Every structure is written in C-alpha cells, then in structure tokens.
Amino acid sequence: xxxxxxxxxxxxxxxxxxxxxxxxxxxxxxxxxxxxxxxxxxxxxxxxxxxxxxxxxxxxxxxxxxxxxxxxxxxxxxxxxxxxxxxxxxxxxxxxxxxxxxxxxxxxxxxxxxxxxxxxxxxxxxxxxxxxxxxxxxxxxxxxxxxxxxxxxxxxxxxxxxxxxxxxxxxxxxxxxxxxxxxxxxxxxxxxxxxxxxxxxxxxxxxxxxxxxxxxxxxxxxxxxxxxxxxxxxxxxxxxxxxxxxxxxxxxxxxxxxxxxxxxxxxxxxxxxxxxxxxxxxxxxxxxxxxxxxxxxxxxxxxxxxxxxxxxxxxxxxxxxxxxxxxxxxxxxxxxxxxxxxxxxxxxxxxxxxxxxxxxxxxxxxxxxxxxxxxxxxxxxxxxxxxxxxxxxxxxxxxxxxxxxxxxxxxxxxxxxxxxxxxxxxxxxxxxxxxxxxxxxxxxxxxxxxxxxxxxxxxxxxxxxxxxxxxxxxxxxxxxxxxxxxxxxxxxxxxxxxxxxxxxxxxxxxxxxxxxxxxxxxxxxxxxxxxxxxxxxxxxxxxxxxxxxxxxxxxxxxxxxxxxxxxxxxxxxxxxxxxxxxxxxxxxxxxxxxxxxxxxxxxxxxxxxxxxxxxxxxxxxxxxxxxxxxxxxxxxxxxxxxxxxxxxxxxxxxxxxxxxxxxxxxxxxxxxxxxxxxxxxxxxxxxxxxxxxxxxxxxxxxxxxxxxxxxxxxxxxxxxxxxxxxxxxxxxxxxxxxxxxxxxxxxxxxxxxxxxxxxxxxxxxxxxxxxxxxxxxxxxxxxxxxxxxxxxxxxxxxxxxxxxxxxxxxxxxxxxxxxxxxxxxxxxxxxxxxxxxxxxxxxx
Numbered sequence: 001x002x003x004x005x006x007x008x009x010x011x012x013x014x015x016x017x018x019x020x021x022x023x024x025x026x027x028x029x030x031x032x033x034x035x036x037x038x039x040x041x042x043x044x045x046x047x048x049x050x051x052x053x054x055x056x057x058x059x060x061x062x063x064x065x066x067x068x069x070x071x072x073x074x075x076x077x078x079x080x081x082x083x084x085x086x087x088x089x090x091x092x093x094x095x096x097x098x099x100x101x102x103x104x105x106x107x108x109x110x111x112x113x114x115x116x117x118x119x120x121x122x123x124x125x126x127x128x129x130x131x132x133x134x135x136x137x138x139x140x141x142x143x144x145x146x147x148x149x150x151x152x153x154x155x156x157x158x159x160x161x162x163x164x165x166x167x168x169x170x171x172x173x174x175x176x177x178x179x180x181x182x183x184x185x186x187x188x189x190x191x192x193x194x195x196x197x198x199x200x201x202x203x204x205x206x207x208x209x210x211x212x213x214x215x216x217x218x219x220x221x222x223x224x225x226x227x228x229x230x231x232x233x234x235x236x237x238x239x240x241x242x243x244x245x246x247x248x249x250x251x252x253x254x255x256x257x258x259x260x261x262x263x264x265x266x267x268x269x270x271x272x273x274x275x276x277x278x279x280x281x282x283x284x285x286x287x288x289x290x291x292x293x294x295x296x297x298x299x300x301x302x303x304x305x306x307x308x309x310x311x312x313x314x315x316x317x318x319x320x321x322x323x324x325x326x327x328x329x330x331x332x333x334x335x336x337x338x339x340x341x342x343x344x345x346x347x348x349x350x351x352x353x354x355x356x357x358x359x360x361x362x363x364x365x366x367x368x369x370x371x372x373x374x375x376x377x378x379x380x381x382x383x384x385x386x387x388x389x390x391x392x393x394x395x396x397x398x399x400x401x402x403x404x405x406x407x408x409x410x411x412x413x414x415x416x417x418x419x420x421x422x423x424x425x426x427x428x429x430x431x432x433x434x435x436x437x438x439x440x441x442x443x444x445x446x447x448x449x450x451x452x453x454x455x456x457x458x459x460x461x462x463x464x465x466x467x468x469x470x471x472x473x474x475x476x477x478x479x480x481x482x483x484x485x486x487x488x489x490x491x492x493x494x495x496x497x498x499x500x501x502x503x504x505x506x507x508x509x510x511x512x513x514x515x516x517x518x519x520x521x522x523x524x525x526x527x528x529x530x531x532x533x534x535x536x537x538x539x540x541x542x543x544x545x546x547x548x549x550x551x552x553x554x555x556x557x558x559x560x561x562x563x564x565x566x567x568x569x570x571x572x573x574x575x576x577x578x579x580x581x582x583x584x585x586x587x588x589x590x591x592x593x594x595x596x597x598x599x600x601x602x603x604x605x606x607x608x609x610x611x612x613x614x615x616x617x618x619x620x621x622x623x624x625x626x627x628x629x630x631x632x633x634x635x636x637x638x639x640x641x642x643x644x645x646x647x648x649x650x651x652x653x654x655x656x657x658x659x660x661x662x663x664x665x666x667x668x669x670x671x672x673x674x675x676x677x678x679x680x681x682x683x684x685x686x687x688x689x690x691x692x693x694x695x696x697x698x699x700x701x702x703x704x705x706x707x708x709x710x711x712x713x714x715x716x717x718x719x720x721x722x723x724x725x726x727x728x729x730x731x732x733x734x735x736x737x738x739x740x741x742x743x744x745x746x747x748x749x750x751x752x753x754x755x756x757x758x759x760x761x762x763x764x765x766x767x768x769x770x771x772x773x774x775x776x777x778x779x780x781x782x783x784x785x786x787x788x789x790x791x792x793x794x795x796x797x798x799x800x801x802x803x804x805x806x807x808x809x810x811x812x813x814x815x816x817x818x819x820x821x822x823x824x825x826x827x828x829x830x831x832x833x834x835x836x837x838x839x840x841x842x843x844x
Contacts, residue, residue, distance in 0.1 A: 113238065113239065113240075113241055113243075114143065114238070114239040114243050114244075114245050114351055115236050115237070115238045115239075115312065116137075116139075116143070116236055116237045116238075116239075116257050116312070117232055117233070117235065117236045117257065117258050117259060117260050117262075117312065117313065118137050118206060118235060118236060118237055118258075119230065119232040119235050119258075119262060120135055120258060120262040120296040120297065120391060120392040120762075121232065121261075121262040121392070121761075121763070122232050122260070122261045122262060123229050123230060123231055123232055124208065124229070124230045124232075125227055125228070125229050125230075126167075126208075126209075126210035126212070126227065126228045126229075126230070127224075127226065127227050127424075128212070128223050128224070128226055128422055128424050129211070129212050129213065129223050129226060129420040129421060129422055129423070129424075130209070130210070130211060130212075130416075130418065130420065130423060130424055130425075131209065131210050131212075131424060132207065132208065132209035132210070133207070133208050133209075134205065134206065134207040134208075134393070134394040134395075134412060135205075135206060135296075135390065135391060135392050135393060135394050136203050136204060136205050136206070136390045136391055136394055137203075137204055137206060137257070137391075138202055138203055138204070138252075138254035138255040138257075138294075139199055139200070139201060139202070139204060139255055140201065140245055140246060140247060140248070140252050140255045141201045141246075141248065142243060142244045142245060142246050143199070143201075143239055143243060143245055143255070144199045144200050144201040145201075146239045146240050146242075146243035147193075147194075147196065147239065147240040147243075148193075148194040148199060148237050148238065148239050148240070149191055149192070149193050149194065149237070149238045150169065150171070150176050150177060150191065150192050150193075150194055150236075150237055150238075151189060151190070151191045151234065151235065151236055151237075151238060152167075152169060152177055152179075152189065152190045152191075152230065152234065152235045153187045153188065153189045153190075153230070153231040153233070153234020153235055154167060154181070154183060154187065154188060154190075154228055154229060154230045154231060154234075154235075155183050155184070155185075155186065155187050155188070155228070155229050155231070156181045156182075156183055156184055156212075156227065156228040156229070157184065157225060157226055157227050157228070158184040159214055159215050159216075159217075159222070159225050159226065160181050160182075160184070160212050160213070160214070160215070160226055160227075160228065161212075161213045161214060161215045161520060161521070162180045162181060162182030163180070163521065164211075164213035164520060164521045165180060165181035165182075165210070165211060165212045165213050165228075166178060166179070166180060166181065166210070166211045167179055167180075167181050167208070167209075167210050167228060167230075168208070168209050168210075168211075169206065169207070169208050170206070170207045171194065171198060171199070171204060171205070171206050172198060172199075172200070172204055172205055173205070174195070174198055176192050176194060176195075176198075177190055177192045181210065181212060181228055187231050187234055189234055194237070202254075203254075203390070205394055207394075208230065210228050212226040212227075212228065213226075213420070213520045213521065214226060214520050215520070216515075216520075217515070217520075218421065218511075218512040218513075218515035218519050218520055219421070219512065219515075220421050220422050220506050220507075220508070223420070223421055223422040232260050232261065232262060233260040244351075245351045245353075246346060246353075247344045247346075247353040248344065249344065250292060250342070250344070250355075250371075250372060250375075251375075252344070253289065253292045253293040253315065253355075254292075254293050254294050254295075254391075256293060256295075256313065256314070256315040256353070257312065257313050258295075258296070258297070258313045259311065259312055259313030259314070260313075262296065262297050262392075262761075263297045263298075263299050263313060263757070264293065264295040264296070264297060264298050264299070264313055264314075264315070265299050265300075265301055265313060265314040265315070266286055266289050266290065266293075266295075266298060266299070266300050266301070266314075266315055266317060266580075266584070267301045267303065267307065267310060267314055267315070267316045267317065268282055268285070268286060268300065268301065268302045268303070268317045268319060268580070269303055269304070269305070269306055269307075269316060269317065269318045269319070269328055269329055270282055270302065270304065270318075270319045270320050271304065271320045271321075271324040271325060271327075271328055272304070272324070273302060273304055273571065273572075273573060273576055274571040274572070275571075276571075276598070276600070277362060278319075278320065279568070279571055279576065279598060280598045281319065281365060281366070281369060282302065282319060282576065282580065283566070283576070283579060283580055283583055283596075283598065284369060284373075284593065285317065285319055285357060285369050285372065286298075286300050286317075286580040286583065286584050287373075287376075287583050287584055287587040287593040287594065288369065288372045288373035288376045288593065289315070289317060289355070289372060289584075290584035290585075290587055290588055291373070291376035291587050291588065291591075291592070291593070292372060292373070292375065292376045293315070294388060294390065294391050294588075295391060295588065296391035296392035296762055297392075297760055297761055297762060298581070298584045298585065298588060298760065299581050299757040299760060300576075300577050300580030300581045300584055301577050302573045302576040302577045302580060303573060304328075304573065305328060306318075306328055306329050306330070309347050309349060309350035309352055310347060310350065310352030310353070310354075311352070312351075314352060315352075315353060315354075315355060316347070316352060316353070316354040316355070317354070317355045317357065318332065318354055318355070318356045318357070318358070319357045319358065319365075319369075320358060320365070321358065321359065321360065321361070321362070321365060322336035322337045322341070322358045322359060322360055323337065323360070325356075325358050329354065329356070331345055331348075331354075332356055332358065333356075336356065336358040336359060336360070337360050338360060339359065339360070339364065340358075340359040340364040340365070340367040340368040340371070341356060341357075341358050341359060341368060342355070342356070342357050342368045342371040342372055343355075343356050344356075355372075357369060357372060373593065376592075376593070385398055385399035385400075385401060385430075386398055386399070387399060387430045387498070387589075387591070388588070388591060389428070389498075389762070392762050393428060393762075394412065395410070395411070395412045397428045397429065397430045397498060398410070398411075398429065398430065399429075399430040399431070399432060400429055400430070400431055400537040401432060402537060402538065402539040402540050402542070403537070403538065403539045404536070404537050405446075405534045405535065405536040405537070406429070406534060406535050406536075407531065407532060407533070407534050408425075408427070408529075408530075408531045408532070408533045408534070408535075409531035409532070411427035411428075411429075411535075412427055413425045413426075413427050413503075413529075413531060413533075414531050415528070415529065415530050415531045416528070416529055417525040417527070417528045418505070418507075418525060418526060418527045418528065418529070419522060419523050419524055419525045419526055420507075420526075421506070421507055421509075421512060422504060422505065422506055422507070423503075423504065423505040423507070423527055423529065424502060424503070424504050425502070425503045425529060426500060426501065426502040426503070427500075427501055428498055428499065428500050428501070429498075429499050429501060429535070429537075430497065430498055430499070431494060431495065431496050431497065431499060432496060432542065432554075433496045433497070433544070433550065433551045433554040433556050433795075434496070434542045434543055434544045434795040434796070435494070435495070435496040435540065435542065436540070436541040436542060436543045436545070436805075436806060436809055437491045437494075437540035437541050437805065437809050438491060438492055438494065438495070438809070439492070439809045439810075439812035439813045440491070440808050440809050440812040441490075441491045441538055441540055441808075441809075442488045442489060442490050442491060442538070443488075443489040443490075443491060443494075443535060443536060443537050443538070444486055444487070444488060444489070444535075444536040444538075445463060445486070445487040445488075445489055445533070445534075445535050445536075446484045446485070446486060446487075446533060446534045446535075446536065447461070447473070447482055447484075447485040447486075447487055447533050448482065448483055448484065448485075448529075448530040448532045448533045449461075449481075449482045449485075449505075449527065449528060449529050449530060449533070450480065450481040450482065450527070450528045450530075451475065451479065451480065451482075451507070451526060451527045451528075452479050452525070452526050452527075453478045453479030454478075454479075454509045454510070454511065454524075454526055455475060455478065455479070455507050455508065455509060455526055455527065456478065456508040456509060456510065457475060457476050457477065457478060458474070458475070458508055459474075459475040459505070459506055459507045459508045460472050460473060460474045460475060460505075460506055461473045461475070461487070461503065461504070461505045461506075462503075462504045462505075462506065463487065463489050463501065463502075463503055463504075464501065464502040464503075464504065465489065465493040465494055465499060465500075465501055466493055466494070466495065466499055466500055467500070468493045470489050470490055470492070470493050471487060471488060471489050471490065473485070473487045489535075491540065495550060495769055496548075496550045496551070496554060496769075497550055497553050497554050497589075497766060497768075497769075498766040500766075501535070503529070505527055505529070507526055507527055509526065539801065539805060540805060540809075541802060541805035541806040541808070541809050542795060542796050542802060542805075542806075543792050543793070543794065543795060543796070543802070543806050544558065544792065544793035544794070544795045545787065545790045545791070545792060545793070546558055546734040546738075546739075546740050546790055546791050546792075546793055547732035547733055547734050547740045547742075547771045547787065547790065548732070548769070548770075548771070548787060548790070549730060549732050549742075549768050549769055549770055549771065549772070549773060550768065550769040550770075552586065552730075552732070552742065552768065553589065553765060553766065553767075553768035553769065554589055554590060555585075555586040555587060555588070555589035555590020555591065555592075555594065556586075556590055556594075557594065557595065557596070557608060557610075558608060558738075558739060558740050558793060559607065559608060559738060559739060559793070560595065562607055562608065562739070563595045563596050563597045564594075564595070564596050564597075564608040564609065564610055564739075565596070565597055565598070565599050565602065565603075565606045565608065565609045565610070566579065566583075566596045566597070566598050566599070566609075566610045566612070567598075567599055567600070567601060567602045567609060567610070567611045567612070568598075568600075568612055568613065569611070569612065569613020569614065569617035569618065569749075570613065570617060570749070571600075572749065574749040574750055574752065574753045575612060575613060575749055575752070575753075577753040577756075578612055578744070578749075578752045578753045578756040579612045581753070581756045581757055581760050582612065582744060582756055582760075583596070584760070585759075585760040585765055589765065596610070601619075602619075602622075602741075606739070607735065607737050607738060607739030608735075608739035608740055608741070608742075609739075609741045609742070610742045610744070611741070611742065611743050611744070612744045612745075612752070613744075613745060613749070613752070614745060614746055614747065614748050614749045614751070614752050615632060615633060615636050615637070615745050615746065615747060616633070616637070616748075617749070618633075618743070618745060622743060623743070624719075625733065625741050625743075626731040626732060626733040626741050626742070626743045627718075627719055627720060627731065627733045627771075628719060628720050628721075628722075628729070628731045628743065628772070629719040629720065629721040630719075631721065632721070632722070632729075635721075635724055636724075636747045637747065639724045639725065720771070720772045720785050722772070722774035722783070723774055723776075723783060725776075725777060726774035726775060726776065726777070726783070727746060727747070727751060727755045727758075727775050727776070727777040728744070728745070728746045728751070728752070728755035728756065728758075728759060728774070728775040729743075729744075729745055729746070729772065729773070729774050729775070730742065730743070730744050730768070730772065730773050731743050731771065731772040732771055732772065733771070734790070734791055738793065744756070755775055755777075758775065759775055761780070763780060764780055764781075764782065767781070767782045767784065768782065769784050770784040770785045770786050770787055771785055771786070771787045771788075771790075772784075772785040773785070792806075
C-alpha cells in the first residue's frame with residue numbers, strides 16, 4: 001500500500017508546486033500607473049487572471065486564499081511581479097515558511113536577511129575628548145515597518161579610559177546605543193534592538209558622538225592621543241527575517257543605500273555603448289539618478305551585459321531601446337516596446353532592484369530619461385542657498401553670499417557644557433564659486449560662552465578653517481560670561497565650495513596641573529558654549545577666475561551660457577564609467593545636471609573642453625594645452641602608482657599642508673632647482689647677505705610678503721609635473737577666448753575608472769582647487785597647485801560696490817602695483833592742487 005500511495009502523493013505535491021509558481025502578482029512601479037500597462041498579449045492582458053497587489057503588513061493573513069491558476073502557455077512571458085512569489089512573509093521574528101519543493105527539483109534559494117551599512121565612509125574617527133558626526137539614511141516602507149537591530153563595531157586608542165568614555169548613537173533623536181569605549185586590541189561589536197516605530201520610511205537622522213577621557217594624563221597635549229574608529233563593515237542595520245526591500249517608485253531611489261565603503265554604485269547595463277546615441281543619453285541619465293537618489297558617494301559602472309544580482313549598495317539601471325534591451329536584461333515588460341517606460345523591478349532571488357529606462361524609439365527613450373529627472377532638482381535648495389549634504393553631513397550646509405550671519409543652532413552645533421580640557425565643535429559653510437576675498441576681509445564670530453573661575457588666564461579658543469588655524473582668543477580673566485564677544489576670522493583660509501570650520505577651546509586649570517588620581521573622571525563643568533553664537537560674513541568680492549578647478553568642484557563649468565564639450569579618449573566601458581562618475585559627482589555638488597555636450601574629438605573652435613582618458617590615450621598637444629609637462633607620458637608608465645622607488649621629493653610634497661605650496665614650485669624638483677637652492681644656501685656668507693635674508697624671512701613671516709609678491713613681471717605658470725607616485729591628475733588652463741581646457745587622466749583606463757571613484761568621495765572632492773590637483777594613491781589627500789596666471793570672468797551684474805571689493809582683493813595680492821597706483825594718485829592730486837591754487841589762490 002505504501003508503494004502505491006507515496007508516488008501518488010508526490011505527484012499531487014508536484015502539481016501543487018506548479019500551480020503555486022504560476023501564481024504571479026503583476027505590479028507596475030512606473031509613476032502614475034497602478035498596474036502594468038496592457039500590451040494586449042500574454043496573460044497580463046486578461047483582467048480575470050490578474051491578482052491585486054497586497055498592501056497588507058508582513059505577517060498578516062490573507063483575507064481570501066486565491067484560487068489556483070493554470071500555468072501560462074509556453075512561449076508567453078509572465079508579467080513582472082514586485083511582490084513575493086510565494087506565500088505572504090511571516091510575522092517579525094518568525095522563521096520564514098519554506099515553499100514546497102517538487103520531487104527531484106533543486107531547492108529554491110532563499111533571499112538573505114537584509115543588512116544595511118549606514119556609515120557613509122570606510123570608517124569614522126572620533127578624536128579628542130568630544131567629537132560628533134550626523135548624517136541621514138533612507139529606508140523603504142517595508143524596511144521601516146519591520147523589526148531591526150543596530151550593530152556597531154569600533155576600536156579605540158589604548159590610552160582611552162573605559163570608565164569615563166562613552167560612545168553613543170541616536171536615531172531620529174532617540175538614543176539607541178550608549179556603550180563604554182573599551183576595545184583597544186580588536187574591533188568590538190555592540191548590538192541593540194531598535195524600538196518599533198522609531199524607524200520611518202524615507203529620511204532618518206543618525207548621530208554618533210564620542211566622549212573620551214585619558215587614562216593617566218590631564219594635559220591638553222594628551223587629548224590629541226584620544227581616538228576611536230567606528231568600522232563601517234561592522235556597523236549596520238539588520239532587519240528581521242522575512243523582511244523585504246521593495247523600491248516601489250523613483251522616490252525610493254535614496255533607499256538603495258551604501259556598501260561597506262560608503263559607496264553607492266549605479267551599474268548601468270546598456271547595449272552597444274560605443275554609439276554616440278547611447279553615450280550621450282547614458283551620461284545624462286546617471287546624473288539624474290545620482291541627483292534623485294541624493295547619494296553621498298556615487299560611482300558609475302558601465303557594462304554591456306547583465307552582471308547578475310546586485311550587491312548591497314548597488315542599483316542596476318537598464319537603459320536602451322526596448323528591442324535591444326530585452327535581449328540583455330530579463331524581465332523587461334512588453335510595454336517598453338509600445339511607449340516610454342520608467343519602472344522599478346525587483347531582482348529575482350536578491351534584495352537588489354533594477355531601474356528600467358526604455359522605449360521603442362530614441363525620442364521615447366529621451367522621454368523616459370526626462371521622467372527620471374523630473375524631480376531630480378530641488379528648486380528650493382538654490383533659492384535657500386542650501387547644499388544637499390544630508391547623506392554625509394547633517395544638517396545641510398548653507399551658502400554665504402555676503403552680509404549674512406548664521407547661528408550655531410542652525411549649523412548643527414547645540415549648546416554644550418564641558419568638563420574636560422579641549423572642547424571641539426565643528427560645522428561647515430559653503431561659499432559661491434566666484435568667491436574672491438582670500439587676501440583681505442574678515443568674518444566676525446560673535447561668541448556666546450561662559451567659563452568658571454577654575455579656568456586659568458592663558459586658556460584660549462582657537463578657530464580652524466579647513467584645517468589651518470585662523471585666529472585665537474585668549475582668556476584673560478577667571479570666571480566670566482561672554483556675550484557677543486567679537487572674534488575676527490580672516491577670510492584667507494576660506495575658499496569657494498565647502499569650508500569646514502572647527503572651534504576648539506583649550507582650558508587650563510590647577511587641578512589638571514596636579515593631575516591627582518581620578519582627576520580625568522571629574523564631571524564638574526568648566527565651560528559652556530551656547531548655540532546662540534553666530535558667524536557673520538561681510539560683503540565680499542565676487543568674480544570668476546580662469547583657470548580654477550574649484551569651480552569644477554562646485555559642480556559648475558566656467559561659462560554657464562555655453563555648454564562645455566566633454567570628450568572621451570575611447571568610447572569604452574571604463575572611460576564611460578570614469579566620465580559618468582565625474583559628471584555625477586559634479587551634479588551632486590551643483591545640485592543640478594551639468595550643461596555639457598558630447599563629442600568624439602576636441603575641436604579648436606571649442607571654447608571649453610573636458611577631456612577624459614588615460615595618459616597613453618591623450619592626443620598630441622593636449623598636455624601642452626593644459627600646461628602639463630610632456631615628460632608625463634614617459635614618467636607614469638615607468639613608475640606604477642604608489643611605487644616605493646619613487647623619489648623622496650615627490651612623496652614629501654604630499655606631506656605639505658594644502659595651500660602652502662609655492663606658486664612657482666613644481667611637484668618634482670629638477671636638478672637645476674636643487675643646485676640653485678644649495679647655491680643660495682652657501683651664498684649667504686657676508687653680513688649684508690645675511691641681513692637681507694633675515695629681512696626677507698621677517699617680512700614673509702610677519703606680513704606674508706615675498707619677493708615674488710613685489711615683482712612687476714607677469715606671473716606665468718610653469719608646466720606642471722605631478723608627483724611620480726600620483727594615481728590621478730586633473731589640470732586646467734585658460735584659452736585665448738573665454739573658456740578653459742580641462743584634462744582628467746591616469747596611468748591606464750582601469751586606473752582612471754578606479755581612481756575617479758576614489759576622487760568622488762565628498763571629503764576628497766571638497767579639496768579640489770587651484771589649476772591642477774594630483775591624487776595620492778594611499779592617503780585621502782590631494783596635492784593642489786595654486787593659480788598664478790589667470791584672467792577674470794564677470795559673474796555678477798556690474799556694480800561699483802563689487803568692483804571696489806574685487807579691486808581691494810587684487811591690490812592686496814599685488815602690493816607693488818598697489819603702491820604704484822597710490823603713488824600715481826598722490827602725484828596727480830598734488831599736481832591738481834598746485835594748479836588749482838595757482839589759479840585761485842593769492843601769493844603771500
């Protein structure tokens with residue numbers, strides 16, 4: 001009897017599996033349409049065979065069990081489903097029910113539990129006694145509704161005292177993790193459950209802060225030994241088993257998330273990418289997706305074949321004509337062959353999603369791309385002067401256009417009481433691309449603070465701008481409440497684009513001098529910084545300069561009226577990936593797609609050209625055009641990036657602080673320069689030479705004056721030679737007209753794509769400035785070559801006030817010319833006065 005029943009039951013079980021597989025829930029994610037467009041063929045065109053989309057929460061039982069549907073006839077494609085293919089997911093925390101498996105069939109692969117990295121960088125280092133970082137992350141509706149656990153991994157310095165040091169994480173203002181810092185040997189992992197309802201669909205704000213105390217030392221110098229690194233690979237949100245991640249529309253693009261390095265990869269699958277029709281549309285589309293997704297670090301990968309399921313932090317974008325795309329990407333619906341289509345598809349067996357942008361003709365494809373970019377630009381941000389930095393720096397950074405003041409409360413610096421030795425508070429300010437006030441003028445910091453009588457005179461408050469100390473306020477009394485105390489911050493260290501300002505209070509006390517046992521654990525507050533403190537910017541000159549890579553870093557091209565011509569050395573996948581990453585980064589910085597036209601080759605008639613290609617693909621004359629040494633063609637192929645045999649002179653340039661490179665000094669010192677420097681050293685034998693040298697050193701140290709600033713000769717930029725170990729270079733030079741030529745190059749096309757992905761990091765990208773930059777292959781820093789020879793470009797309506805401010809900055813940088821102008825004016829005034837008195841006066 002068993003021999004008869006078992007095969008019979010297995011046969012019925014197999015039929016049940018076939019019926020279950022045939023039940024597919026059609027769902028269209030294209031905007032404005034609740035269902036799949038009817039194509040008139042296949043099972044999707046029959047309303048009687050369409051099951052409605054189930055919007056119930058995971059775990060709820062279906063109201064009515066759907067009747068089994070017969071399998072579709074062979075040859076007809078099944079409609080796409082955004083919902084689960086099997087039974088509804090189980091309740092939060094329950095094990096998912098396994099679907100029945102037919103006899104002899106392979107087991108169905110289950111989707112892995114959803115884990116979301118949340119740190120927008122490879123790691124975050126908290127330094128000093130107090131440090132904090134805030135940013136935002138996005139969740140889908142399904143993720144926010146499911147249970148989640150927050151995991152964090154960190155490692156700290158051995159001198160950090162675990163009894164008095166805490167690491168805290170808050171989500172949407174509610175504390176989730178508050179743990180002692182006690183892992184000097186290895187990465188320690190801490191987990192905590194997230195309260196149901198705390199996470200919300202869309203934007204969520206996360207704040208990490210560290211409070212650190214030294215084990216034994218109470219001095220201010222010892223606070224620089226305190227650090228804690230939070231590991232990105234170990235810090236993530238893990239959702240309950242059975243949770244799904246469904247991107248329901250284009251508004252869910254920010255929920256794609258990041259990988260363990262803080263990167264969001266936009267993987268574009270397109271057919272025949274060498275064609276100009278595909279190239280131009282692809283480079284426009286990736287900018288729209290990066291803007292719509294608000295990604296902190298977008299990286300573009302272009303492929304011509306479907307690479308399979310997308311890993312975490314990756315969105316697949318299938319773009320092309322429907323007739324060509326259906327052979328590359330499975331599941332493209334029939335509607336794409338009839339009308340423009342922009343829709344989200346869930347990848348089978350994966351948590352990844354695919355954005356399909358297609359249509360039957362090129363015009364329909366342009367319409368589909370326009371749908372993606374319809375809401376990519378936020379019109380409120382340009383009006384408010386805000387820069388969208390929320391995905392890696394919260395709150396969003398405001399732009400100072402002049403004659404404005406900003407409260408610390410609006411810049412993300414709360415009122416904070418402090419009981420340690422070195423208080424640190426940081427924020428960011430954006431300046432427009434035509435900012436021109438680096439040689440004169442001051443911003444005013446109106447400080448609201450208080451300190452107790454325990455703080456000794458000699459304590460001070462330092463203000464750092466972009467890592468360089470700008471000013472210092474010394475405390476001269478014991479115990480005081482400071483209201484609107486004026487601290488002048490020179491504009492010298494500010495630049496166009498993002499500027500990072502740090503306020504540090506170094507507090508000296510008698511108790512720290514004695515440093516009795518347990519003194520580092522003292523919680524008696526000594527200092528308080530109020531969030532009513534304001535930073536006020538004066539009116540400053542605004543005029544563009546050519547060349548200036550800072551304009552490119554701000555997401556703009558020099559002339560907004562004329563599009564820049566983008567030229568790729570080769571129309572292959574690697575060069576397209578590098579160009580897409582660069583343009584997506586510029587679009588994110590500027591808040592809108594760049595205005596550019598694309599060509600196969602540069603023409604002499606082009607006013608502005610952006611050339612992207614490896615060094616062996618650069619056409620003859622291009623290096624001279626952007627004032628880069630021609631030896632680069634021989635130096636780079638013979639010395640790999642990061643080669644240990646590179647010259648010490650080249651590596652020493654990377655250790656030099658930004659902004660301190662001499663304008664006429666190249667990155668690699670030549671033999672003549674070394675010989676001349678040694679000759680100058682031995683020529684100072686006499687008293688006269690030593691006296692002149694001492695005066696020169698005093699002028700440069702006291703007034704920042706050098707012989708080059710007192711020269712009337714026209715300053716010319718020498719051909720730029722990047723360090724031999726540099727992995728990527730960007731160089732720019734003005735043309736005879738009103739445009740600039742820009743070159744982005746690396747050793748190979750593979751290195752160009754990889755290093756461009758590194759440069760797209762927001763912390764690196766904010767350093768782009770000068771006439772040329774070189775990327776260090778190992779460290780997160782750029783060598784910046786300053787601008788010596790430039791021309792002005794009018795960016796504002798003509799006005800006497802702006803002209804006066806521009807002239808004041810120019811004359812501050814050209815002191816001898818200013819002195820000659822003043823001498824000429826005084827001479828003219830004296831002659832005019834003498835002539836006037838000769839005609840109207842009376843001789844005595």
